[in-house]
Amino acid sequence: MAKQMGLEDQDGAHGEDDAPPAYEEVVEEVLDATQVIDNGRIDVKLNSRLARTLSKLMVKSEEVSHAPPTYLPQPTKASVSLNIVIQVVGSRGDVQPFVALGNELQRSGHRVRLATHDTFKSFVTEADLEFFPIGGDPAALMAYMVRNPGLLPSMDALRSGEIQKKRAMMEEMMEGCWKACIEPDQDSGNPFVADAIIANPPSFAHVHCAEALGIPVHIMFTMPWTATEAFTHPLANIKTTNYDEKLTNRLSYAIVDCMMWQGLGDIVNSWRYRHHLTPVPFSEGPFLSDLLKIPTTYCWSPALVPKPLDWPDHIDVCGFFFRDAPKYSPPSDIDEFLHAGPAPVYIGFGSIVIDDPEAFTNLILEAVEAAGVRAIISKGWSKLGDTVTRVPKDVLFIGDCPHEWLFQHVAAVIHHGGAGTTACGLANACPTMIVPFFGDQPFWGAMVATAGVGPDPIPHKLLTAGNLGQGIKFCLSKDAVHAAKEVSARMYNESGVRTAVESFHRHLPTEALSCDLLPQYAAVWQTKLANKSLKLSKIAAEMLIAEHLILAKDLKVYQSKPIHIVTRRWDPITAGSSSTIGVYTGMVSGATGIFSKPFDEYKRSRKDGSSSSGAKVAGNMALASAKSVGRVNSSLFKGTMIDVPLAITEGLRATPKLYGESVPDHEPITGWKSGAKVAGKEFVEGVGGGLSGFFVKPYEAAKKDGTKGFFVGLGKGTLALHTKLGSSALGLFAYPSQGIYKSIYASTHGGTSKNIAIARREEGSYLLPRHEIDLRRLLEAWERCGGKYAGT
Template identity: 45%
Template sequence: MASNSSSSSSSRHVPRLNIVMQFVGTRGDIQPLIAYGQMLQNFGHRVRFATHNEHRALVTNNDLKFFPLGGDSQKLMKYMVTCGGIYPTIGAVLNGAIGENNEAISEILKSTWASCIDPDEVTNDGFFADAIIANPPSFGHIHCAEKLRIPLHIVFTMPWSETINFSHPLARSAYRVEESPRRRAESYQSVERFMWTGSHRIVNDFRKNILGLLPLSSEQALRMMNDVPHTYCWSPSLVPKPNDWGPNIDVCGFFFLYDKTDYPVPRSLMDFLDSGDPPLYIGFGSISGHDERKLFRTIIRALNITGKRAVVSDKLIAPDTEVPENIHPCGNCPHDWLFQYVSGVCHHGGAGTTATGLRAGLPTIIVPFFGDQYFWSDIVEKAGAGPPALSARSLHTRHLVDAINFISDANVKARAQEISRKMRDEHGCEAAMRSFHQQLPLDAMQSDLEETYPACYRIPKYGLKVSWPVAQILLGVESVFLDDLLPCATCEWNPAKSFNLSIPPLYRTPDRVLPYTEDQRKKIIAAFSDVINKVPQK
């Protein structure tokens, strides 16, 4: 539990922070979050985006600093597809998948700590996190925040906070009206307890041997995230904030990252799009672990029966497969571009693809494989923009035919267009940044003498807390000495226990250049002199 309350006033000065964003997931999970990172960076924060190495180019091509997290997103996803969620199947036990998954968690944990304190792997520029923004599967976030005594903010695309409105997506419960509110709320406790049971040894080993923190009991672990600020990046017009969520939880809107370069449209694709009625789009993202040959045969039969055409992701088409004329394979094509030209979409139900399709006003068929995909299929159905979810494990031609006919209905198309109009009035990244700033413990982060950067040192004999550049200026003129500086905690997550906190490094910018003009430097020194003159002499 954090002991420093956040400031509720948006007019308070927000210092420029070193923010590490720790996100585990597939490309579809990561891409929208990069847009959020860009928003924070444009505000003036220094953003480090820590994620799997396979997303390096995606991060750096969008002008954010990359830091590698452990784990392989494809292996993690394959485990989830195999199990259908977090609960392991007998097959996962027998084939060793659980052991591999635990090893990946251990790698992720260790790398989250490195992402907070290690220098840039390319430039060797120093970095020391002032705040952490993360999604729950990155695991190490709260423990790193506890060690550094800095703010943590969770950002996610599916509900992770207890509510009676809908069940935890990983509990394999559908979002149904007839499900009891009590069971919905209990599903969050069940998921947390199950995850802790499977990972407590790994987590406590990380706390003890890497962070130097005390191990957690089950009771401590299950309540430690209760007061952490959460921002959910989905449309509030689609899924409003539940009434039983407190002021530390916000729903801000979807995030969208648009390609900053022109997409080189293959001539064959453009010819296909222009050659008849708008086709469907069918694709299941980067989902692995399914039988693509069987799925593709089902797709062909359903399209032939309904007389529809489709652009189909080439991940569903094996290299030696014959492709009929009413299907065009599609490689790595930006959905925001392609969805302008299609009449409906059929996909796995990832939050990013779901958001892009609905924002384009497209009726939606979802074939979920695991996790929040079931949640989003239920949301789309409830909103009237698509049929009930189809089973990925037993997708039958008749069911896909019925679903295609469903989204061809004029009323369903009209409902999708209505959702699109509401979503276009929302600005998810901007709202999320406001939420982050409003939840910061600004009083604790305020630096004396000059407020551009957050306080990270205390000077007890003068009753001051100062930022790293202010400390460097004072050291440079020998107004203070290193022995006068103590680390400044801005957010205590475990105030009942006292841990040693290493003093942060002095330099936090490239080339060790202080971010002040000579006039600003003189003002800081003068302000410090005023403070000294007011301190009673012993």
């Protein structure tokens, strides 16, 4: 892989034969090469060893030789009506674009639930979208991010216990995202089970919820989160590197991904354990979206930031999301101020929570006076201006006011750089100055400056009355005004929301999603009819049960888009050692729990104020300790009998990758049948391929490079013979063992699957009387598929 990416050591030797190190070494390398600086970005020292490690773990970039397509969105009616849950973590500015998306999805024929923080309930429901609370306090999140804008916390945050609170909040939100997929509406009680998920990356639960349900997931975001050669990750600041700019840019994404997983991976895996999913290893966790090729749509204007040429077809750049302009009549103070003089400058920082709002307000007022302009200042969550005793006559402090309306009446906008606010300002041809605090805000500040529609961004910690005043003057210059008009004109013909819905539809597995009897509905069950598998929607299944054509026990949960997370291997040595370390870690964790879990149980009973007797609490403590003993034994047995043999098998099988050969993936092992099938197929192909390669490779290499090629080919053929024969033989035990384990695990850890089945039945029963009109079509389709119906 290193060679394919053009990665070389300083001395010119390729690092392609180096397998990635074990988990602990990867973490140590990444953390040793990074440092969070005062403005929240991450300083990165990209040396040869770290680059080799990351190049092995990253997904190879696709060769894209053509420019991205021109998206011409058309109003589309969905071929399959879906229950879509949109999971969003963030501020109001993060939620607002997805409100617009939700309304467009409704117009396409879908049922849409927007799952986000409780405080945004009225904002969502007023747009006629269903709402589900996921918990979490966005104000607390914003305040935390202002103080710790990078990925690692400050020492003050560690001392104050903020990290523990934030991690607890992440756990709460992940569980809230899951409940949003399968629980009824909390107000109406109407059942809801998701058929597809749309999410922004900070919600973190998206892929894992989709895996549990076996449904499509689509990522939509305002900030680059996919590796590209075009620009570095917005949070990465490369201090030193041994490589060219393109490769350095790509590797910056791997560093940020690894740091995020290091901080949140244990929370994700704890959630997966509770919902009966196997843990995701460090080597795969940071790169899941790329490994699984999750469709991703970026919500910014290609007129401002074109789609990078190295992004593959499952990634789109669609345009900003604008909601329908709300009906708004300005209060008298705003209306009178706008008519009292020249167009003012807008200054506002939305949901940013500023530590010292009084000092920040005074700074703004001083800059406005120095620039000689009129200004409308939004109070925002920091309540700017609340302590001002005498407001200058050329300044107006306001509360909530729709940007879509207000930005039509101002000369320029100064704000924190949220994607939505940036988009609205540019759409209205407003020159823009960005004062970034965290997240994607520095990225948008840089893009605005590159387009010439505003000055270079000034981080809030470096903001003074002087440089803010100069920035305001820059925005009012002829060049900035002209550039803003040009960008606005190019954005005029974009329809970001409609293009995003088209992108969502284009990436759906429509054939797999459709019910075989009522194709306009999503399939969630499967059953047998005339020895054929039949996909059924919730409505179709309940109709067939009501007509006594099938029994409820005949229904099996159907997954329209199964997700299989596979641990990649490079060679038998690192594969075996990594797996052994995993076994050891599992045993140590279980052994620790023998003593810690009873204490946790005792604390839980005290916290809950349980009225249980002392004997019952003691019994629960003993049970918790016994379960930990069981985990030690199960870790040892599973590790020695399944994990290590499987890892060595896969390592042997993958060895040809080390000298540049491709090794196709085998089909996923989901149970004992697929395990046996893979074992048989791999044995036949491994033995045949090994023997064939032993004789063919020297001949082919000799034809190309003569005697030298013969011996190189002989070496490769000999190595391939031993590794393929070894993996084939060991696979006869390892693959069926893995399949048997998965079958047993599924039968003994089926709580989540049972909950999904119950929720789907409940929604089907709820929908049944509302879809009686579909009964005739269903029965006709049933008979066409070979079913019998007494009524005919």
